[in-house]
Amino acid sequence: MKKLWQFIEYLLAKAALALMTVAPVRFTLAFADFAGWLIFHLLPRRARIAVDNLLAARVASDRRAARQTGCRCFQSFARLIAESVVARKQINPKNWENFVSFEASPEGLALLHNPKQGAIIASAHLGNWEVAARAVSMIRPVSVIYRPLNNPWLERELHGGRGGDQLHLISKYKASPMRFVKLLAAGDWLALMIDQHIHEAGERVRVNFFGRPCWTTRSVAMMHLTTRMPIFVALAARTGPMKFKVHLQGPIQWQRSGNREQDVLAITQSLTDEIEKVARKYPEQYLWGHRRWRE
Amino acid sequence: MGIVARPTAASRTTTDMNRDQIIERLRALLSKQKEFKGDINAIHDDTLIDQMGFDSISILDFMYDIEADFNVQTDVADLVKMQKVRDLVDYLAGKLAAA
Numbered sequence: 001m002k003k004l005w006q007f008i009e010y011l012l013a014k015a016a017l018a019l020m021t022v023a024p025v026r027f028t029l030a031f032a033d034f035a036g037w038l039i040f041h042l043l044p045r046r047a048r049i050a051v052d053n054l055l056a057a058r059v060a061s062d063r064r065a066a067r068q069t070g071c072r073c074f075q076s077f078a079r080l081i082a083e084s085v086v087a088r089k090q091i092n093p094k095n096w097e098n099f100v101s102f103e104a105s106p107e108g109l110a111l112l113h114n115p116k117q118g119a120i121i122a123s124a125h126l127g128n129w130e131v132a133a134r135a136v137s138m139i140r141p142v143s144v145i146y147r148p149l150n151n152p153w154l155e156r157e158l159h160g161g162r163g164g165d166q167l168h169l170i171s172k173y174k175a176s177p178m179r180f181v182k183l184l185a186a187g188d189w190l191a192l193m194i195d196q197h198i199h200e201a202g203e204r205v206r207v208n209f210f211g212r213p214c215w216t217t218r219s220v221a222m223m224h225l226t227t228r229m230p231i232f233v234a235l236a237a238r239t240g241p242m243k244f245k246v247h248l249q250g251p252i253q254w255q256r257s258g259n260r261e262q263d264v265l266a267i268t269q270s271l272t273d274e275i276e277k278v279a280r281k282y283p284e285q286y287l288w289g290h291r292r293w294r295e
Numbered sequence: 296m297g298i299v300a301r302p303t304a305a306s307r308t309t310t311d312m313n314r315d316q317i318i319e320r321l322r323a324l325l326s327k328q329k330e331f332k333g334d335i336n337a338i339h340d341d342t343l344i345d346q347m348g349f350d351s352i353s354i355l356d357f358m359y360d361i362e363a364d365f366n367v368q369t370d371v372a373d374l375v376k377m378q379k380v381r382d383l384v385d386y387l388a389g390k391l392a393a394a
Contacts, residue, residue, distance in 0.1 A: 177352050178344075178375075181374060182375045185374075185375045200351070201330075202329065222356065223355060226355045
């Protein structure tokens, strides 16, 4: 039964992707908005998670406002899929600047254009993280750690064409820290999402996000402390139809204190604070519909 | 004739450690790691670092602890070349000798 449902899911996604590939961009984005609205209303449990998170984070003042922002956040996620399909077709090394701009310090921009300097990128589920990675890959090699979808057909369909000349996808299930260290040493920028709940005791650290404690990965901090490669927080906010601004905060260089766990906590909290700052600016673009704050 | 005190294990500095002592010290560091799943006593020169029994990012914890404990600074370009425990011990011995 599960396989049958997965296959139906795959066929529906394939049909939607085929439609997006041939349809005008405006139609594709409007269709995504409608799909996001529909999913918000068809999945009340998921919608409730988003609404409850928005209220608990005090981003929305009341339930009505939380539902409005929650619905827009679902639309934002549907847009991400549509935009990513369009981006694969349209964004290339010659025209990417028509779609994406960078907001970064002069030092950050210099490192972005230095092909020999590796860096660790802490990102989050805000705006369009796919386009952000693609845009950076127009300038330099990027390796992105991602979580494969549970549906194997959908996984092949969606992630098969996600990579690029300088954009490499690494399944989190095939990842190892020493592989990451090698990529960094070779000059890659290594991107990880740091706003997901982590189950494994040795791999997580407790930080505050929107004033509430949650678990997040220790990987970024530990890779920085071990390799001394600079860290950036990179988040691509949507500023218009197929227009994005990448907030590239950094480079961050942490001085070791000698107390490993204290360093890990301080670094991870500072990265999380940066993400919160941008998420507060664009609350409707953050993925509120996942169970971020778990015990 | 004055009395010359012999350095004890506790008072010995990292700079005058031999290879066996470095390995012992690495074992002691590993024994403190909660997430380390390997057999500490089975570690020898030819053990592959990949197969020591690190659970995901615990290898990075180990690298951090090595730097703090041996008071050395490792270089990422050197780290990626290391395959066996021997490489790590040689590297540390070289760093300590140069200190």
